[in-house]
Amino acid sequence: MAELLLIEDDPAVAESIIFVLENNNHRVTHAVNLDRMRKILEAGQKFDAAIVDIWLDGEDGLSAFSKEADHAFITHKLPFIVISGGAPGKTLEAATARADAYGAVAMLYKPFSDEELLSAIDKAVSG
Amino acid sequence: MDIGTYTINLWVVIIFGLLLLALGTAIGFHYGKQRPRRNLVLRQSNNAYDLFAVINRSNVGYAISDKAGHFIYASHGFLKMANLPPLDQIINKVWFTLDEASDGLKARRAAEWHAAMKENTDWSGIVRWINGPNDKRFFETTLKRMGPDRVAFIIQDRTAQIEARRNMEAQENLTHFVLNNVPVIVTLQKPDGTFLFATENLAQRLGISVEDIVGNKPEGFVPYVRFKKLESLLKTVVQSRQSIHGIPIEFTYGPLKGVHWSLFLSPLFDDKDEIDRILIVALDVTEQVKIQKERQAYADKLSELQKIESLNRFAAGLAHELGNILHPVGVYARALTKNPEMEGREQYFKRINDAVMAAGELLQQTSDMARPYSQPTGLTDITAMVREMVAFVNGLTRRKQKISLKIPEDPVFANVSETGIRQVLLNLINNALDATQDGGEIIVQLKTGFAPEVLPQQPSAINAPHLCLEVCDTGVGMSEETKQQIFDTFFTTKKDRKGTGLGLAFVRNLVSSWDGDVSVETALGAGSVFKIWLPEAESVSQTLSGGQSPLEAQSEKHYG
Numbered sequence: 001m002a003e004l005l006l007i008e009d010d011p012a013v014a015e016s017i018i019f020v021l022e023n024n025n026h027r028v029t030h031a032v033n034l035d036r037m038r039k040i041l042e043a044g045q046k047f048d049a050a051i052v053d054i055w056l057d058g059e060d061g062l063s064a065f066s067k068e069a070d071h072a073f074i075t076h077k078l079p080f081i082v083i084s085g086g087a088p089g090k091t092l093e094a095a096t097a098r099a100d101a102y103g104a105v106a107m108l109y110k111p112f113s114d115e116e117l118l119s120a121i122d123k124a125v126s127g
Numbered sequence: 128m129d130i131g132t133y134t135i136n137l138w139v140v141i142i143f144g145l146l147l148l149a150l151g152t153a154i155g156f157h158y159g160k161q162r163p164r165r166n167l168v169l170r171q172s173n174n175a176y177d178l179f180a181v182i183n184r185s186n187v188g189y190a191i192s193d194k195a196g197h198f199i200y201a202s203h204g205f206l207k208m209a210n211l212p213p214l215d216q217i218i219n220k221v222w223f224t225l226d227e228a229s230d231g232l233k234a235r236r237a238a239e240w241h242a243a244m245k246e247n248t249d250w251s252g253i254v255r256w257i258n259g260p261n262d263k264r265f266f267e268t269t270l271k272r273m274g275p276d277r278v279a280f281i282i283q284d285r286t287a288q289i290e291a292r293r294n295m296e297a298q299e300n301l302t303h304f305v306l307n308n309v310p311v312i313v314t315l316q317k318p319d320g321t322f323l324f325a326t327e328n329l330a331q332r333l334g335i336s337v338e339d340i341v342g343n344k345p346e347g348f349v350p351y352v353r354f355k356k357l358e359s360l361l362k363t364v365v366q367s368r369q370s371i372h373g374i375p376i377e378f379t380y381g382p383l384k385g386v387h388w389s390l391f392l393s394p395l396f397d398d399k400d401e402i403d404r405i406l407i408v409a410l411d412v413t414e415q416v417k418i419q420k421e422r423q424a425y426a427d428k429l430s431e432l433q434k435i436e437s438l439n440r441f442a443a444g445l446a447h448e449l450g451n452i453l454h455p456v457g458v459y460a461r462a463l464t465k466n467p468e469m470e471g472r473e474q475y476f477k478r479i480n481d482a483v484m485a486a487g488e489l490l491q492q493t494s495d496m497a498r499p500y501s502q503p504t505g506l507t508d509i510t511a512m513v514r515e516m517v518a519f520v521n522g523l524t525r526r527k528q529k530i531s532l533k534i535p536e537d538p539v540f541a542n543v544s545e546t547g548i549r550q551v552l553l554n555l556i557n558n559a560l561d562a563t564q565d566g567g568e569i570i571v572q573l574k575t576g577f578a579p580e581v582l583p584q585q586p587s588a589i590n591a592p593h594l595c596l597e598v599c600d601t602g603v604g605m606s607e608e609t610k611q612q613i614f615d616t617f618f619t620t621k622k623d624r625k626g627t628g629l630g631l632a633f634v635r636n637l638v639s640s641w642d643g644d645v646s647v648e649t650a651l652g653a654g655s656v657f658k659i660w661l662p663e664a665e666s667v668s669q670t671l672s673g674g675q676s677p678l679e680a681q682s683e684k685h686y687g
Contacts, residue, residue, distance in 0.1 A: 012452070016454060016459065017454075017458070019458055084447075109450065111454040113457070114461060
């Protein structure tokens with residue numbers, strides 16, 4: 001069992017991810033945005049990994065995310081998985097490479113299978 | 128064609144100036160050559176004494192020498208013109224050695240003199256006479272053998288004429304030099320096309336000489352090229368008696384293939400006010416045309432890229448939305464497959480159905496976006512439409528906000544699609560309602576009579592007064608960042624599936640298809656004002672009485 005932090009602004013997607021994670025005996029805390037996430041982390045709650053949904057809007061989507069996330073994930077030594085619905089004008093491989101460069105454990109594109117999500121979490125927790 | 132019109136005009140002025148100089152020079156020569164020879168008068172005279180008295184007082188001198196050139200006699204006029212001392216001091220001296228000419232010049236004179244004497248012929252020509260370093264004279268001289276050892280000669284001072292001719296020659300050379308070195312071709316042609324003058328660069332371009340051109344019509348020296356356009360331009364100038372400026376002409380074959388000219392034709396009138404010549408200036412604009420074509424190709428490419436970019440963004444946005452909608456469907460379908468008897472399975476089936484319906488709605492709106500709305504369906508009374516829509520929204524009891532209305536009493540018409548404009552207004556009202564959920568007010572306002580210059584983005588294609596339909600709210604407002612993206616597809620500030628991010632993009636598409644514009648003024652916490660700008664149209668009754676279509680009626684009005 002892992003203690004997980006989900007950052008997802010779409011309630012239906014959040015609900016379905018929580019459904020999978022809880023059915024696999026993980027505990028999930030849900031933040032609707034990066035701002036809420038920062039507050040939860042600063043309050044001192046401890047997690048094994050984070051799952052972050054980002055909209056990779058153009059070249060700077062991931063950069064903007066990384067500025068926000070750097071502080072939180074590095075300060076709190078928190079491994080993170082990026083999930084996304086795509087990036088305009090970029091191949092998925094290029095977006096994945098960039099996510100890698102920012103230190104994401106894995107990058108998942110919706111819709112993804114339950115196994116993909118669970119194995120990414122295993123990797124984050126054990127890594 | 129708009130290629131440096133200013134520069135072209137400047138060149139034309141310069142060329143015309145030079146050409147007038149050249150014409151003046153040519154006329155000068157003409158008169159010079161027709162000069163009558165007056166010395167014949169001498170032989171016909173019966174009263175030589177009187178005649179010599181007259182000649183002595185005129186600018187003509189005469190003298191007699193022997194064959195070697197020794198003075199025997201010189202008239203008073205001769206001595207005066209040649210700046211010589213009295214006759215007794217120069218008698219028996221060789222006449223052509225008595226000025227201050229260089230030894231070389233004196234030697235050449237001697238050679239010429241002796242040659243004339245040897246051949247026993249009469250001689251006439253110009254003698255350059257040097258009275259001093261700053262006083263050179265030109266004497267038109269005629270030698271006549273009077274006997275075995277007698278030569279009579281008459282001199283006439285032509286200095287002024289010769290200097291004027293030299294100046295004209297210098298002027299003509301300068302004119303030709305300039306005409307042949309500026310990047311323009313200048314020709315002078317008869318109304319029938321016969322060339323009277325052409326700059327060397329035309330001959331060079333054609334690979335022939337100027338002599339081949341002058342005196343010929345174009346078909347005379349480039350027989351395989353048809354100059355139909357030039358012919359018709361000459362005809363137009365002759366008929367209209369007016370200049371023609373900046374006519375583009377392109378050569379598609381022959382020695383000038385691929386060359387673009389900009390032609391200027393100007394009629395020249397003779398003293399009977401008839402057109403006897405046409406001055407043509409051709410500017411080679413091949414480079415400018417090439418650059419313009421490249422620029423156009425680049426602009427086309429850029430617009431193509433922008434279309435692809437916008438399609439790319441749209442596709443990515445759609446993919447993102449569908450990803451979000453479909454992801455839960457996969458999750459619940461897999462769970463139900465694994466465990467069909469799952470507790471609370473009804474709610475998961477419902478989730479799946481909700482997602483399918485949401486995807487369907489998204490696809491519906493996407494196809495609405497793609498539908499061409501470019502043709503407005505007709506004149507719509509905007510005031511009536513606004514009243515009706517606001518009454519409809521206010522009638523919905525579940526809304527706690529009420530909308531107030533500020534619109535003119537009289538109808539205001541615009542050339543739009545009626546369903547389209549309803550959707551536009553409903554979109555803006557819905558946004559305003561969402562923004563004011565926690566309190567605030569909404570006002571829908573219609574103002575008229577704006578000049579096209581006040582349009583927020585680009586000047587409208589239609590020069591008519593514009594109406595402005597405003598939806599103002601005192602709600603949450605938007606940050607500058609949000610404002611920048613508000614018209615982008617799939618951009619939304621609404622979560623929980625309340626917004627697809629297509630509404631305002633749809634509004635913008637629709638309004639611009641009616642030659643209108645949309646703008647927004649907003650600040651965080653200060654509410655938002657969305658403005659729809661549309662060209663006003665005349666009402667139907669006015670249009671019918673005027674016998675014009677609404678668009679024609681508009682374009683004749685001037686505002687601003």
